Amino acid sequence: MKVEEKVALNAIKAHKESHIVVNEEACRACDNRVCLSVCPAELYSLDPDSGLVKIEHAGCLECGTCLVVCPAGAVTWKYPEPGFGIRYRHG
Amino acid sequence: MSDGDELDVIVVGAGPAGLACAWEAASNGLQVAVLERGDVAGAKNLSGGRLYLEPLRELCGSLLDGAPLERPVTSESIVLTDETSSVSFRLDENPASGPPSSATVLRAKLDAFLADKLSEKDAMVLPQQRVDSLVRENGRIAGVKVGSEELRAGLVVAADGALSFLAEETGLRAKRPVDQYAVGVKEVIELDAATIEQRFNLPAGQGASRLYMGEITKGLPGGGFLYTNATSISLGLVFQLPAVREWRGEAHLWELMERFKERPDVASLIAGGRTVEYGAHLVPEPDLKRLPDPGVPGLLLVGDAAGFVLNTGTTVRGMDLAMASGVLAGRSAVEAKRNTLEPAACLARYRVALETSFVMREMRAHKRAHGVLSMPHLYGHYPREVATLAQGFFRVGADGANMTVRQAVRHLRKNVLGWRGYRDLLRFNRM
Ligand SMILES: Cc1cc2nc3c(=O)[nH]c(=O)nc-3n(C[C@H](O)[C@H](O)[C@H](O)COP(=O)(O)OP(=O)(O)OC[C@H]3O[C@@H](n4cnc5c(N)ncnc54)[C@H](O)[C@@H]3O)c2cc1C
Ligand code: SF4
Numbered sequence: 001m002k003v004e005e006k007v008a009l010n011a012i013k014a015h016k017e018s019h020i021v022v023n024e025e026a027c028r029a030c031d032n033r034v035c036l037s038v039c040p041a042e043l044y045s046l047d048p049d050s051g052l053v054k055i056e057h058a059g060c061l062e063c064g065t066c067l068v069v070c071p072a073g074a075v076t077w078k079y080p081e082p083g084f085g086i087r088y089r090h091g
Numbered sequence: 092m093s094d095g096d097e098l099d100v101i102v103v104g105a106g107p108a109g110l111a112c113a114w115e116a117a118s119n120g121l122q123v124a125v126l127e128r129g130d131v132a133g134a135k136n137l138s139g140g141r142l143y144l145e146p147l148r149e150l151c152g153s154l155l156d157g158a159p160l161e162r163p164v165t166s167e168s169i170v171l172t173d174e175t176s177s178v179s180f181r182l183d184e185n186p187a188s189g190p191p192s193s194a195t196v197l198r199a200k201l202d203a204f205l206a207d208k209l210s211e212k213d214a215m216v217l218p219q220q221r222v223d224s225l226v227r228e229n230g231r232i233a234g235v236k237v238g239s240e241e242l243r244a245g246l247v248v249a250a251d252g253a254l255s256f257l258a259e260e261t262g263l264r265a266k267r268p269v270d271q272y273a274v275g276v277k278e279v280i281e282l283d284a285a286t287i288e289q290r291f292n293l294p295a296g297q298g299a300s301r302l303y304m305g306e307i308t309k310g311l312p313g314g315g316f317l318y319t320n321a322t323s324i325s326l327g328l329v330f331q332l333p334a335v336r337e338w339r340g341e342a343h344l345w346e347l348m349e350r351f352k353e354r355p356d357v358a359s360l361i362a363g364g365r366t367v368e369y370g371a372h373l374v375p376e377p378d379l380k381r382l383p384d385p386g387v388p389g390l391l392l393v394g395d396a397a398g399f400v401l402n403t404g405t406t407v408r409g410m411d412l413a414m415a416s417g418v419l420a421g422r423s424a425v426e427a428k429r430n431t432l433e434p435a436a437c438l439a440r441y442r443v444a445l446e447t448s449f450v451m452r453e454m455r456a457h458k459r460a461h462g463v464l465s466m467p468h469l470y471g472h473y474p475r476e477v478a479t480l481a482q483g484f485f486r487v488g489a490d491g492a493n494m495t496v497r498q499a500v501r502h503l504r505k506n507v508l509g510w511r512g513y514r515d516l517l518r519f520n521r522m
């Protein structure tokens with residue numbers, strides 16, 4: 001199973017605004033980039049042209065892993081607006 | 092504690108900790124509201140799925156009567172894995188009469204059930220209420236802020252889970268220390284009851300638990316779990332975050348879950364099943380020395396917010412500790428109201444209640460588990476050696492030889508009980 005297929009199984013109502021923002025400067029200087037491989041929904045990606053790290057918030061499982069694990073503290077993360085985000089039907 | 096129509100208790104978070112707290116306080120006549128950011132209780136919550144009921148029987152009274160338990164666990168295994176095989180230790184108990192001592196659960200159902208129960212006591216969960224910060228007054232916490240609105244209460248209970256931004260705001264906990272967390276990923280795989288019972292060799296209605304260690308986490312400290320529900324299987328992996336941060340594996344973390352599912356000894360258990368949900372959640376991995384004080388005047392921490400989680404390698408416990416600490420916080424609120432105690436005195440009562448209950452007793456008893464379970468050898472070398480040894484015992488080679496006990500001991504001495512193994516053994520012993 002691909003990760004997109006896995007995430008697509010979930011009930012998620014994404015807000016138009018992202019609840020996660022990464023600090024471009026910090027990411028540019030970062031030589032760890034753990035966010036790319038750790039996010040269980042693989043929502044972080046590296047733009048090969050600009051070299052920027054991007055986050056696609058729409059499939060977020062709200063685990064908070066990226067926030068805790070980023071060594072540069074470059075992730076600004078809050079819970080999505082009430083009424084939005086993931087709704088676990090099993091948990 | 093409160094005057095006029097101010098609430099007695101505001102609970103932040105409708106997980107097992109917050110709901111048990113609200114139940115205890117409301118059962119004793121206090122005015123309680125539970126604020127939950129999700130659409131309903133349980134909407135944002137995920138666990139592996141085994142609730143230890145025995146320690147809660149007295150503490151929770153009738154709260155768990157009629158709870159949606161999936162299956163009582165009567166079959167347990169610890170499974171050590173290497174690349175080509177797995178070695179299991181398994182305990183099958185004949186189903187006993189009387190209430191089960193532990194059962195598998197799914198949180199969407201369980202949390203919604205607990206929230207419903209509150210209405211019996213005239214308390215309720217207010218959904219879609221995200222608490223943004225705390226209100227302070229005269230050196231104490233006096234309420235919470237939801238958007239621009241301020242809500243006041245005699246006591247605030249932070250039941251806001253592993254990330255607990257509220258505990259962080261008070262300074263009780265440092266900003267999300269990476270070495271105090273693991274992440275769990277989990278799939279719920281639907282499978283009919285008869286197939287589950289057949290595959291796990293279960294009497295009708297009974298359940299199985301399997302904890303995996305070794306190759307499945309590719310050397311990362313952590314492990315896997317499998318729990319049987321009524322008509323589904325909960326399957327997942329947990330990884331300690333410090334090692335994940337330094338990991339330079341060729342795969343994404345989520346791919347390890349796929350490889351876990353593809354192992355022939357796991358694939359055969361879930362074959363024909365349909366994954367219906369994929370989730371992830373943090374697990375606190377507290378170091379007892381750095382456990383926060385369980386509150387400040389006007390605010391008590393319960394459950395994951397307080398760091399009450401235990402992973403001993405053979406049991407994973409968070410929900411029972413969450414509910415127990417919730418009830419104890421609820422009791423402290425009741426005492427404080429009855430005896431018009433100051434907020435600091437209420438906190439002092441709660442601290443004592445925790446210390447004299449199984450919550451802190453267990454946290455202390457297993458205080459070294461976290462360190463021991465971080466030993467890298469547990470996730471590669473040892474499981475591999477155990478598998479090799481087991482293979483030796485069961486195999487007859489082309490030369491006609493089958494491993495003798497003497498050879499096994501020699502193998503153990505050489506590969507497992509070197510100076511390093513001896514040191515690890517000492518650490519185990521102290522655990
Ligand atoms: C993969 C995994 C496997 C596990 N396996 C087991 C197991 O088998 N057995 C076991 O006993 N434990 C297990 N645990 C641990 C267990 O899930 C937790 O310890 C337990 O859920 C803690 O309950 P809680 O009420 O403290 O927190 P939670 O259940 O996390 O509840 C916190 C609640 O607060 C809400 N909230 C958070 N912030 C706010 C805010 N600002 N405003 C409003 N609401 C807010 C959340 O939406 C949530 O509803 C596991 C955990 C994981 C992740
Ligand atoms: S988010 Fe953190 S880990 Fe990822 S690139 Fe930016 S600084 Fe590095």
Ligand code: SF4
Nearest residue numbers: 039060061063064066
């Ligand atoms: S919170 Fe979890 S799922 Fe969401 S972006 Fe961060 S790591 Fe990915």
